[in-house]
Amino acid sequence: MPKVNVKVEVYPKYETKGDLSECVGRFRDWLLNKVIDLEVATGAPSPTVDPHVRVVLIGHSMGGIVAAETAIALSSERPIHGTTNPADDEANSKIAPPRPPTPNSLMFPYIQGVLAFDTPFLGVSPGVVAHGAEGHIATASAAVAQLSSLTSLWGGAKAADASRAAQKKPVAALPAPERKDKDGKAAGGDEAGWGKWGKIAMVAGAVSAVAASGAAAYYNREQIQQGWGWAASHMEFVGCLARKEELRRRVAYMVRLKKDLDVGFGNLYTRLGKAASSRTDSVVGTVLGNQRTFCVVPQRDAAGDWRPTVNDKATDEVTAHMSMFEPKENAAYEKMANDAKEMIAAWTRNDWYEGSADAIHP
Numbered sequence: 001m002p003k004v005n006v007k008v009e010v011y012p013k014y015e016t017k018g019d020l021s022e023c024v025g026r027f028r029d030w031l032l033n034k035v036i037d038l039e040v041a042t043g044a045p046s047p048t049v050d051p052h053v054r055v056v057l058i059g060h061s062m063g064g065i066v067a068a069e070t071a072i073a074l075s076s077e078r079p080i081h082g083t084t085n086p087a088d089d090e091a092n093s094k095i096a097p098p099r100p101p102t103p104n105s106l107m108f109p110y111i112q113g114v115l116a117f118d119t120p121f122l123g124v125s126p127g128v129v130a131h132g133a134e135g136h137i138a139t140a141s142a143a144v145a146q147l148s149s150l151t152s153l154w155g156g157a158k159a160a161d162a163s164r165a166a167q168k169k170p171v172a173a174l175p176a177p178e179r180k181d182k183d184g185k186a187a188g189g190d191e192a193g194w195g196k197w198g199k200i201a202m203v204a205g206a207v208s209a210v211a212a213s214g215a216a217a218y219y220n221r222e223q224i225q226q227g228w229g230w231a232a233s234h235m236e237f238v239g240c241l242a243r244k245e246e247l248r249r250r251v252a253y254m255v256r257l258k259k260d261l262d263v264g265f266g267n268l269y270t271r272l273g274k275a276a277s278s279r280t281d282s283v284v285g286t287v288l289g290n291q292r293t294f295c296v297v298p299q300r301d302a303a304g305d306w307r308p309t310v311n312d313k314a315t316d317e318v319t320a321h322m323s324m325f326e327p328k329e330n331a332a333y334e335k336m337a338n339d340a341k342e343m344i345a346a347w348t349r350n351d352w353y354e355g356s357a358d359a360i361h362p
Contacts, residue, residue: 020069121250254304268309275313
């Protein structure tokens, strides 16, 4: 794109928790300040009528929803998020299809496109949960058998040690709250926090284990509350993924933006390849099929430009989702990068771009 200067701005790292609208508001304010600085530097006489700066928003996972919500807010002042009740949505959707608000061509900053990477615009694929649950059945069965073998306080110690050695760290587990003593200082060692009660639970018989776990829960009730608050805050942020009608309206509006204002909208989504079996011999594979993706992929309705990124190394959807930007873990990285480049270039080669022949704009 020789007629323009391309400048990359990276939004500071943030925790994906709390209210989605607040996150969108913070991002919008940050973006506004960045674009104003650039417009001032170019000497633009009227940025809202003839912007010298056009923006392509790029986000991974939930970041794609934040980007889409920002584009919607800037073009209509009517956000999609938080406007409906899930139960009402389902009822209303049977009466009439969602009607996006009319976009405003004088949006500022002017969004030229929204490019998402594995964003669940239509929800997380049922296979992510179903295949994961099926894979953990054997682990759960082994755990029950191990618990049954702990028949005494002393006799089960060796088995418990073996069980601990065999355990694997769960993927993307929520971090436990910091343990503190009665004076508010960080605590450590077997006698602090969960240590003492956890050890009893591991070596005791089934009845003793339940009693010890109950005692641990009581003495660590403040930690449990802290941990729940942390988890609930993050669940609040991703709660929009459970509101189906809201998801559909968001995608419908982005399609409307493309039609009315030529604002690009695309999603490069992950799909498992050679390393993951189709599992058609299992209950999950029979019901859901062998197209294993992290996000629900549109089948009939218009939803923008969606392109698959096939990961032949990942064995599950979550791993593919989290490693899509790591070339060593994603052999399709170069193709994905080229697809992204082509999409952005196509969205931006328009009348605004062609009119930039006499001046270099950022």
